[in-house]
Amino acid sequence: MQQKAEGNEHNERNADNRPGYFGEFGGRYVPETLTHALEELEESYERYRNDPEFVEELDRLARDFVGRPTPFMFAERLTEKWGGADVYFKREDLAHTGAHKINNTLGQILLAERMGKSRIIAETGAGQHGVATATVAALYGKECVVYMGEEDTRRQRLNVTRMELMGATVVPVKSGSATLKDAVNEAIRDWVANVEDTHYIIGSVVGPSPYPRIVRDLQAVIGREIEHQSRERLGGVPDAIVACVGAGSNAIGAFHPFVGREGVRLVGVEAAGRGIESGEHGASLAAGKLGVLHGAMCYVLQSEDGQITEAHSISAGLDYPAVGPEHSFLRDGELAEYVSVTDEAALEAFTLCSRKEGIIPALETAHAISHAEKVARELGPGKSLVINLSGRGDKDVETASEALGAARE
Numbered sequence: 001m002q003q004k005a006e007g008n009e010h011n012e013r014n015a016d017n018r019p020g021y022f023g024e025f026g027g028r029y030v031p032e033t034l035t036h037a038l039e040e041l042e043e044s045y046e047r048y049r050n051d052p053e054f055v056e057e058l059d060r061l062a063r064d065f066v067g068r069p070t071p072f073m074f075a076e077r078l079t080e081k082w083g084g085a086d087v088y089f090k091r092e093d094l095a096h097t098g099a100h101k102i103n104n105t106l107g108q109i110l111l112a113e114r115m116g117k118s119r120i121i122a123e124t125g126a127g128q129h130g131v132a133t134a135t136v137a138a139l140y141g142k143e144c145v146v147y148m149g150e151e152d153t154r155r156q157r158l159n160v161t162r163m164e165l166m167g168a169t170v171v172p173v174k175s176g177s178a179t180l181k182d183a184v185n186e187a188i189r190d191w192v193a194n195v196e197d198t199h200y201i202i203g204s205v206v207g208p209s210p211y212p213r214i215v216r217d218l219q220a221v222i223g224r225e226i227e228h229q230s231r232e233r234l235g236g237v238p239d240a241i242v243a244c245v246g247a248g249s250n251a252i253g254a255f256h257p258f259v260g261r262e263g264v265r266l267v268g269v270e271a272a273g274r275g276i277e278s279g280e281h282g283a284s285l286a287a288g289k290l291g292v293l294h295g296a297m298c299y300v301l302q303s304e305d306g307q308i309t310e311a312h313s314i315s316a317g318l319d320y321p322a323v324g325p326e327h328s329f330l331r332d333g334e335l336a337e338y339v340s341v342t343d344e345a346a347l348e349a350f351t352l353c354s355r356k357e358g359i360i361p362a363l364e365t366a367h368a369i370s371h372a373e374k375v376a377r378e379l380g381p382g383k384s385l386v387i388n389l390s391g392r393g394d395k396d397v398e399t400a401s402e403a404l405g406a407a408r409e
């Protein structure tokens with residue numbers, strides 16, 4: 001399956017053709033010092049995205065290093081239990097390093113190489129993006145520094161060790177809630193100071209233009225494979241695709257080729273944490289307001305007076321207080337549906353998937369699995385539903401067993 005980037009038709013979706021915007025969302029709200037680096041990245045992406053050598057290198061590594069195409073699997077026992085649509089899993093959990101994050105880091109390291117950058121920085125929440133970045137930095141022999149909230153270094157110790165084994169320096173960030181938002185702030189600070197030799201590999205479809213589009217295009221390999229595999233296996237496109245939404249990269253990757261197509265429901269699942277009413281959640285589309293975070297206009301969790309509020313989710317990859325600009329646009333244009341699922345319901349789905357299908361999913365993914373039951377029942381027998389299994393749950397075993405233990409007491 002070719003990794004070749006998409007044409008322009010879905011790149012930026014807005015009526016007045018403002019580059020870098022999806023409707024009113026997106027843009028480039030950054031200090032002047034970064035403008036040049038973003039222009040350089042944009043030029044490099046335009047130059048290489050359809051360059052035969054670039055495409056060949058990305059394709060080869062996707063196949064030989066990452067293990068693409070990832071399998072498309074019939075989840076027979078979940079289908080039976082739910083008694084609705086046939087349920088399929090897109091197995092991004094089987095991609096090298098255990099999550100979809102590798103698709104993006106691989107493409108970006110190839111760009112960094114072509115821009116002559118010797119140093120790579122990244123932020124990480126659950127650690128999967130940090131691990132994917134450390135992996136490609138090792139593969140290309142580059143210095144790598146990963147910023148990670150101190151709270152997350154505790155929750156995701158296994159991933160800290162993995163990054164360090166691959167030669168990355170992990171910097172624990174103590175400010176704010178010591179989670180993902182604070183790690184991004186530190187990474188941006190580092191980038192401003194070292195922009196000449198450093199490329200910042202952003203881990204999701206957020207940040208200033210051109211990141212949301214580059215990350216989306218690199219993750220769209222998931223959706224292209226879903227389309228190809230479902231045509232082969234189901235004789236047509238699926239009736240629905242369900243994916244979890246932290247900042248939104250695995251979801252946009254799975255949705256991208258299907259946006260605007262009649263008959264394919266696209267369903268994004270945010271973290272409702274302890275319940276939307278509790279205020280402790282990560283559901284930026286359900287409860288956020290228009291604002292700017294990390295360089296882009298999007299839906300952001302904020303107080304009455306516009307202060308960014310802390311997000312909460314049992315899953316470290318979903319507790320980000322904003323969501324990518326393209327999701328904000330898809331939601332407002334009713335091109336995709338967005339819902340949210342609590343910590344408790346996600347934990348239930350985590351156990352259910354492990355027991356029924358022999359797959360321990362990431363806690364992020366468990367949010368998508370939980371809501372998929374409702375969609376499967378709504379669609380009914382004879383229809384098909386694909387859940388994007390964004391990652392595997394090794395990293396979450398400790399968190400889940402603590403939470404399940406507490407729930408039993």
Ligand SMILES: Cc1ncc(COP(=O)(O)O)c(C=O)c1O
Binds near residue numbers: 205247248251316317
């Ligand atoms: C397995 C997994 N799924 C989903 C996410 C959420 O990110 P995104 O919404 O960008 O896919 C993460 C983030 O760390 C993750 O590790």
